[in-house]
Amino acid sequence: MQPVFRFAPSPNGALHLGHAYSALLNFELAKRMNGRFLIRLEDIDVTRCTKERITQMLEDLHWLGLEWEEPILSQSSRFAAYHKKLQNLKDKGLIYPSHASRNDIKKAVLKAKEDKEKAAHHTWPNDPDGAPLYPRHLLHHKEDPTNQPDNMPPAWRLDMAKVLTKYPQLHTITWSDIGYNPDPEISIHNQRHMDPQQWGDVILSRKDCPTSYHLAVTLDDAIQDITHIVRGQDLFWATGLHRLLQHLFALPEPRYFHHQLFNNEKGEKLSKSRKDISLKALRDQNHSLDDIKAAIQLDAPNLHQLDHLIKKWSMS
Ligand code: GLU
Numbered sequence: 001m002q003p004v005f006r007f008a009p010s011p012n013g014a015l016h017l018g019h020a021y022s023a024l025l026n027f028e029l030a031k032r033m034n035g036r037f038l039i040r041l042e043d044i045d046v047t048r049c050t051k052e053r054i055t056q057m058l059e060d061l062h063w064l065g066l067e068w069e070e071p072i073l074s075q076s077s078r079f080a081a082y083h084k085k086l087q088n089l090k091d092k093g094l095i096y097p098s099h100a101s102r103n104d105i106k107k108a109v110l111k112a113k114e115d116k117e118k119a120a121h122h123t124w125p126n127d128p129d130g131a132p133l134y135p136r137h138l139l140h141h142k143e144d145p146t147n148q149p150d151n152m153p154p155a156w157r158l159d160m161a162k163v164l165t166k167y168p169q170l171h172t173i174t175w176s177d178i179g180y181n182p183d184p185e186i187s188i189h190n191q192r193h194m195d196p197q198q199w200g201d202v203i204l205s206r207k208d209c210p211t212s213y214h215l216a217v218t219l220d221d222a223i224q225d226i227t228h229i230v231r232g233q234d235l236f237w238a239t240g241l242h243r244l245l246q247h248l249f250a251l252p253e254p255r256y257f258h259h260q261l262f263n264n265e266k267g268e269k270l271s272k273s274r275k276d277i278s279l280k281a282l283r284d285q286n287h288s289l290d291d292i293k294a295a296i297q298l299d300a301p302n303l304h305q306l307d308h309l310i311k312k313w314s315m316s
Pocket of ligand 1: 217235
């Protein structure tokens with residue numbers, strides 16, 4: 001089977017060195033494996049993903065020397081497809097509506113913490129991204145369809161308990177990853193595993209947008225026949241959730257490589273929202289493409305390292 005790679009940026013800010021690494025790595029791996037290379041625009045947030053940002057992003061990717069297949073898939077053109085799959089989960093009773101706001105959740109979690117303190121436990125669990133798990137038992141009234149305080153449609157959340165009662169084998173979700181390995185306890189060779197309960201009742205469709213990142217990325221990787229997912233290690237734990245959704249929708253299992261992240265001078269992970277220096281700004285300061293490639297160690301003398309990754313895949 002011909003390998004298919006993708007770089008899937010969200011055009012809600014400017015690309016930085018970390019994106020350049022991810023994009024070039026996918027492109028070079030595809031080339032070396034005689035594979036295909038796609039770009040996908042993850043623009044579900046249609047207000048923040050403006051035309052100007054998309055144009056700038058594509059200009060940056062051209063400047064990096066990437067060539068990709070046209071047409072580019074934009075997630076904003078796929079809302080009807082996401083809706084259909086969501087309906088499928090609704091019909092099975094695996095998702096439920098919730099009108100709870102962030103503030104409602106915050107208040108409920110504070111209350112749960114107080115109750116727990118009385119019971120001598122002092123913590124309320126967070127998901128792997130650091131957000132508190134959704135306290136459904138305290139927010140049942142927010143599932144009432146007549147209770148729509150903000151006149152917005154509800155968010156739809158995965159009923160994790162129901163999913164795991166129906167499919168107990170999904171308590172252990174596995175995937176193959178030749179990169180990041182945060183904990184030897186969850187790894188056997190290139191195999192990683194996690195209990196998806198760590199994510200709790202995640203949102204699959206937002207109040208302000210008829211999908212969520214997790215739902216859209218899982219469905220699109222499948223529809224685009226992506227065989228190898230190469231992305232930053234900040235998305236490592238999300239993979240457990242994506243694999244869970246792949247099981248629920250009977251989708252194929254891609255291979256993963258979660259790669260290193262790049263930090264700014266303060267040692268923080270480069271971020272679009274913090275406005276760390278963009279590729280465009282580096283270009284405007286007269287840095288050449290070779291400078292960029294050397295900075296992220298994807299210049300000619302370093303490219304042979306990719307053969308090592310390819311060999312790992314061939315053996316797993
Ligand atoms: N759109 C995501 C981002 O820009 C990446 C999604 C992925 O590679 O799965 O962070």
